[in-house]
Amino acid sequence: MAFSSGIRLVTPVMAATGGSGRSTVADLLAERMAAAGASTVVLDTAPRLSSPWPSWTAGQQAGGLAALPPDRPLTRSQVRRAASVRSGDGSTDWQVLTDGRDWHSPPLALPQAPAAWLQLAAIGGWQCVVADTPHPVAHDVLESRCAGQAGRSRSWCELPYAVPVLCASATAGGVQALQQAVMALHADGMPLQRTVVVLTSLTDGRLPAVVRAGATMLSARAAAVVHLPYDPHIRAHGLRTVSRLRSRTRAAAGRLSQEVLAAAGASWGTPLPDAPRPAPLAVVSPS
Template structure:
């Protein structure tokens, strides 16, 4: 299945707790999406809390080269991205921070729309956002505070198909079920959401996880199981071409579920994606120079 040239699918990868295998799910999705069109992972975590800087086969110039208050070209955005191999000669990209650990943290934007515009400016067709906030906490906090919240903002972006992640354990699916109850109460689009459950080890899937997966089937678009992969346990997504066959197939299944949900919601083929407004013309940004507090550089 190939994405139309002017379409764009956004996949915010969300978790109810820390350690939900969000980054692994994001990478598997981007890798499999490479067969349908150009794909990118947006690493929204601060550098010292993110696994992405240590994983790429080929590092780009990084987020520091793309301050959000200065204009950039599509070529500059793509040069900032790191690349990973997919099947054949295909690759997938990651926008992350590659500076040394002792340098100051980038002031990353929180607004999902800012990340969407960054990816759209780079021309990627499949945009996978590796988020960091906890879904249930965010929804409840936003509800009591009378605000929209990050989860709702990610879900409201054009052609957004959320992916909810959890470990395939009793506590993991229990936290996910709570998050889904909160999402349902808030009216978030569960009908086009995909659940990804990742096995933390070898052996049979616990009965509680099987029961939860069966229950979730009627609430979301699809439930996908990712098997335990020794390579991921040892190396993460570094050398991702060495992932197990069943792991790669799980990524393909998840992408097929995301695209099926998108087509049910917006039609097949997908309509052209909105084009973000261009920034005012100006000089080419110098990554060595500081920008304002809300920017991507320090």
């Protein structure tokens, strides 16, 4: 898929529980989208002390989210300078907006509304926006349904040109939590037809029978199911560097990006239409 300057593809990466490989999936997807030619950013929407991104981007001079005052107009150069840079094979770069301050710094009041994060990415001018979202998607859907309000999961999924990515560990418990989340999403009328599921293996070897059966069930509801195999480098070191990943990990990340683009193309056509642009403000003459 060709990425014109006006495209803005949004991929919120979500999970029903912790330990689902959500941040790993977000980073691998961002790397592959950047390799495909899209200027890409990862939005770290989690509180600093529960997020791996500050350590994955440590040592850079980027100001991070703390350098972007929420009550003042921002320019593209300001937003871009605040983002850290991640590098793949030496020719591929993508950016990360996270809070990289010291652990003892006062917490930031991060916005809850996905539209606010999208606005920030739009100011930065990125073509692909990968959002690492920490809220438990199944609980969020049930809570918002009972309260009669639009939850964060729905708000992320209803952003223009959004292809959700739903992660789970490739274990019996992980698949069970994922199946419950999918039932909640289906009952709430969420866009499963353009949702890509990722099953992340915690150990080497063949997938357990219960996981394979769950993947078969999920493939009938979601746009695609992708298996991210076990990678000892990720388990030992996280994703501080991506140069030592196994070839099959890179292949799985490539398939994930292809499935995301295929879901986007099936939903909105190829190439993607340009992202919505806000109407210009009327000029008010001084009285």
